[in-house]
Amino acid sequence: MQVVEKSGMHSLIECIKNGDVGGVFQYIKNLNLDFLAITIFFGVGILTGFLCKRYLKKIIILCLISLGTVIAFEYAGLLAVRWDFIQSVIGATPEQVFETVRFGTIVWAQNNTSAAVSLIVGFLIGVKVG
Numbered sequence: 001m002q003v004v005e006k007s008g009m010h011s012l013i014e015c016i017k018n019g020d021v022g023g024v025f026q027y028i029k030n031l032n033l034d035f036l037a038i039t040i041f042f043g044v045g046i047l048t049g050f051l052c053k054r055y056l057k058k059i060i061i062l063c064l065i066s067l068g069t070v071i072a073f074e075y076a077g078l079l080a081v082r083w084d085f086i087q088s089v090i091g092a093t094p095e096q097v098f099e100t101v102r103f104g105t106i107v108w109a110q111n112n113t114s115a116a117v118s119l120i121v122g123f124l125i126g127v128k129v130g
């Protein structure tokens with residue numbers, strides 16, 4: 001992968017081969033990365049991965065108990081869920097909401113690749129540490 005900068009700089013591979021530390025830092029500087037966003041997403045990834053590893057079973061159990069309770073109450077006639085009202089408040093069907101969220105996530109990840117990668121790496125480290 002030979003990438004030559006517009007300003008005549010050598011590629012990253014050539015800088016590494018030649019041991020040019022200053023050239024490597026200049027190459028990274030020219031990438032215009034948002035290091036604050038990368039750091040924040042990395043930290044959020046670590047925290048999320050750690051909490052998922054520690055508490056995911058408890059969260060899933062609580063969600064299943066809650067869902068089971070709602071289903072049992074609805075079956076017994078003690079609770080009535082008005083799905084038409086929920087859809088009117090949201091303004092879309094569940095399929096439309098899912099597609100919108102999925103598409104938005106993909107577009108965000110494409111526009112913020114470095115932050116998305118740091119989030120995933122942080123999550124994996126958090127899962128490993130947790």
